[in-house]
Amino acid sequence: MTTDIRPLRADAQRNLERILASARALFAERGPAAQMEDIAAHAGVGVGTLYRRFPTKEALVTALVRERFQQFGLIAAECERIEDPYDALATMMRRHAESTEGDVAFQLAMLKLNDFHWEGIEQDKAALNAVVSRIIERAQAADQVRADLAVEDYGMMMCGVTATMHFMSERHEWRRHLDLILAGLKPS
Amino acid sequence: MTTDIRPLRADAQRNLERILASARALFAERGPAAQMEDIAAHAGVGVGTLYRRFPTKEALVTALVRERFQQFGLIAAECERIEDPYDALATMMRRHAESTEGDVAFQLAMLKLNDFHWEGIEQDKAALNAVVSRIIERAQAADQVRADLAVEDYGMMMCGVTATMHFMSERHEWRRHLDLILAGLKPS
DNA sequence: GGTCAAGTGGAATCGAGATTCCGATTCAGG
DNA sequence: CCTGAATCGGAATCTCGATTCCACTTGACC
Numbered sequence: 001m002t003t004d005i006r007p008l009r010a011d012a013q014r015n016l017e018r019i020l021a022s023a024r025a026l027f028a029e030r031g032p033a034a035q036m037e038d039i040a041a042h043a044g045v046g047v048g049t050l051y052r053r054f055p056t057k058e059a060l061v062t063a064l065v066r067e068r069f070q071q072f073g074l075i076a077a078e079c080e081r082i083e084d085p086y087d088a089l090a091t092m093m094r095r096h097a098e099s100t101e102g103d104v105a106f107q108l109a110m111l112k113l114n115d116f117h118w119e120g121i122e123q124d125k126a127a128l129n130a131v132v133s134r135i136i137e138r139a140q141a142a143d144q145v146r147a148d149l150a151v152e153d154y155g156m157m158m159c160g161v162t163a164t165m166h167f168m169s170e171r172h173e174w175r176r177h178l179d180l181i182l183a184g185l186k187p188s
Numbered sequence: 189m190t191t192d193i194r195p196l197r198a199d200a201q202r203n204l205e206r207i208l209a210s211a212r213a214l215f216a217e218r219g220p221a222a223q224m225e226d227i228a229a230h231a232g233v234g235v236g237t238l239y240r241r242f243p244t245k246e247a248l249v250t251a252l253v254r255e256r257f258q259q260f261g262l263i264a265a266e267c268e269r270i271e272d273p274y275d276a277l278a279t280m281m282r283r284h285a286e287s288t289e290g291d292v293a294f295q296l297a298m299l300k301l302n303d304f305h306w307e308g309i310e311q312d313k314a315a316l317n318a319v320v321s322r323i324i325e326r327a328q329a330a331d332q333v334r335a336d337l338a339v340e341d342y343g344m345m346m347c348g349v350t351a352t353m354h355f356m357s358e359r360h361e362w363r364r365h366l367d368l369i370l371a372g373l374k375p376s
Numbered sequence: 377g378g379t380c381a382a383g384t385g386g387a388a389t390c391g392a393g394a395t396t397c398c399g400a401t402t403c404a405g406g
Numbered sequence: 407c408c409t410g411a412a413t414c415g416g417a418a419t420c421t422c423g424a425t426t427c428c429a430c431t432t433g434a435c436c
């Protein structure tokens with residue numbers, strides 16, 4: 001259906017990689033406002049080439065956002081292996097934030113996650129949610145976080161931390177924000 | 189220098205008020221993306237009329253943001269009169285958030301406060317900061333919030349709450365966010 | 377009720393970017 | 407080496423809003 005089973009021509013494959021690398025770099029640095037012409041130039045190709053691979057700018061951004069979002073799942077899975085229940089939760093939040101830190105476009109993407117749509121996004125979200133749920137419940141069972149903390153709160157808290165990261169001028173201020181939030185999670 | 193001391197002609201004054209009302213309504217509803225033509229139409233005037241009062245869209249937005257920002261100062265001053273030191277801080281945060289709730293453009297403006305410039309913005313910020321400082325220090329003196337809470341944290345915390353308000357779908361979720369943050373402020 | 381500076385409406389202009397087009401190139405297979 | 411489908415490049419086109427312009431009104435003052 002959707003698939004050209006045939007692999008890309010060698011030069012096209014090479015160009016695709018350069019385009020992705022340039023897009024990652026420029027969106028990370030300038031946010032979603034980075035321009036298609038600039039990305040093409042940075043990759044050393046014409047805009048036409050870029051549009052041959054991605055029908056719209058949105059498709060390109062989405063591909064990159066998805067890529068990173070899936071890393072969130074991996075991070076969560078890794079943190080689930082941490083023995084200390086509270087540490088597992090705190091570390092997951094910190095590592096999720098850290099993986100967002102260098103990418104301005106991704107920060108905004110996480111804030112506006114609802115605006116994104118890709119094949120299987122629901123599964124991706126559900127998978128992440130499942131792990132987060134387990135981590136939260138484990139910490140609750142150990143009586144290390146308030147019993148009323150819900151999975152839905154996770155997105156909310158990360159939204160706050162990400163906003164600090166994105167909008168406030170001082171770099172690393174978000175770590176302070178995360179600390180305050182973590183303090184608020186202790187059982188009352 | 190800058191001032192036409194002469195008052196506006198009666199019809200112009202009337203139109204100015206309608207323009208401001210329409211701009212408040214549309215920016216509040218659609219955010220800063222609300223279009224100049226729409227605002228003019230909503231006010232029942234031509235775009236030219238609108239541009240006669242405000243040289244650019246930015247000037248119009250800034251005027252409205254400033255207006256609301258100054259209310260922040262009033263709110264803070266009112267909250268300073270609350271006897272209970274903790275309640276004063278908590279109520280101020282809640283009321284600041286509430287005054288932001290209905291206005292999408294203002295939410296974004298607070299998030300990007302650094303992008304705004306108006307005559308005396310520094311004074312406005314300093315005045316607000318002074319009150320917030322006093323409220324925080326009073327709560328600390330009463331040993332009701334952690335001793336290391338700083339004025340700079342106030343903007344950060346409000347940034348998080350405002351981001352939740354602006355980006356998350358569920359209305360009023362920000363109240364939950366604020367509760368978590370307030371919980372984190374208790375002395376450890 | 378006459379004058380004119382202030383005010384008005386809204387079509388036309390501009391600028392910034394995304395997206396399209398198509399003649400010129402370049403790989404892959406034989 | 408030949409051929410054709412896949413790729414390229416990048417100028418030209420399109421779109422969408424903000425902003426400008428100016429012939430036409432209107433309120434204020436005599």
